[in-house]
Amino acid sequence: MSMIGTVGPPVPNIDVRLESVPEMDYDALASRARGEICIRGETLFSGYYKREDLTKEVFVDGWFHTGDIGEWQPDGSMKIIDRKKNIFKLSQGEYVAVENLENIYGLVSAIDSIWVYGNSFESFLVSVINPNKEALESWAAANGIDGDFEALCQNPKAKEYFLGELSxxxxxxxxxxxxxxxxxxxxxxxxxxxRDLITPTYKKKRPQLLKYYQGVIDNMYKSAK
Structure with a gap:
């Protein structure tokens, strides 16, 4: 029962190691070893079909870099705690682990879902939020603000409220x-x-989200500067 929440220990004939990811503050040599999960073994696939570029990207010295951030557990099992590949660098050189931020900002009870966006040409982050309907309407009633749910989402005071909650x-x-x-x-x-914005398991499709909200993103960057 102690392995609940983990992916278990390594299977026979497969080597597993962690590689430090300093830009995300994960140290594979620390007492609490955390880093990108890398695996190798004769039963592992040899590469992506007709995609030598992707194969070269993920295979380094025979090790397959999974893109998952893992943490060794005391019982020898592995727990996945983050995702390396969903990181990007802002214009000032800072790396952002976007899924970690979304998990943190998602703790705001008035938010049903949040997509955080940034890129290497901008110095700050913006986001698209699905507000919780009941929470937003309750906040509006308490503050004497009229309007249906869609109107409230367009209200500047509601925007200020959510920015305050995120802060x-x-x-x-x-x-x-x-x-x-x-x-x-x-x-x-x-x-x-x-709208092809999420997978059947409710994971965000980030390229599709950007394509769908490109105009919104552009306007936010223009107005926030």
Whole structure:
């Protein structure tokens, strides 16, 4: 029962090691060993079909770099705690682990879902939020603000409220300055599979989200500067 929440120990004939990821503060040599999971073995696949570029990217000296961040457990099992490949660098050179930030900002009870965005040409983060309908309407009633759910999502005061909540949780979790979100767009329609924005397991499709909200993202960067 102690292995609940882990992927278990390494299987026979497969070597597993962790590789440090300094840009995410994961140290494979620390007493609490954490880093990118790398595996090798004769039963492992040899590469991506007709994609030599991808194969070269993930295979280094015979080790397959999974892109998953793991942590060794005392019982020898492995726990996946993060994802290396969902990181990007801001214009000032700071690396952002976006899934970790989304997990933190998702702790705000008034948020049903959040997509955090940034790129190497900009120095700050923006986000698209699916507000919790009941929470937003309750906040509006308490503050004497009228309108249906869609109208509330467009209300500047609602935007200020969510930015304040994001800042509050960011300070509480001791996020770094560049990890704070500078502007938000409140989206009344949940991210869904109909628009190809999430997978059947509810994971965000980031390229599709960017394509769908490109105009919104561009406007946020223009207005926030």
């Amino acid at each position: 509050r949780i960011g300070k509480e979790k001791k996020l770094k300055g560049f990890e704070f979100i500078k502007d938000v767009h409140l989206e009344p329609v949940l991210f869904d599979m109909d």
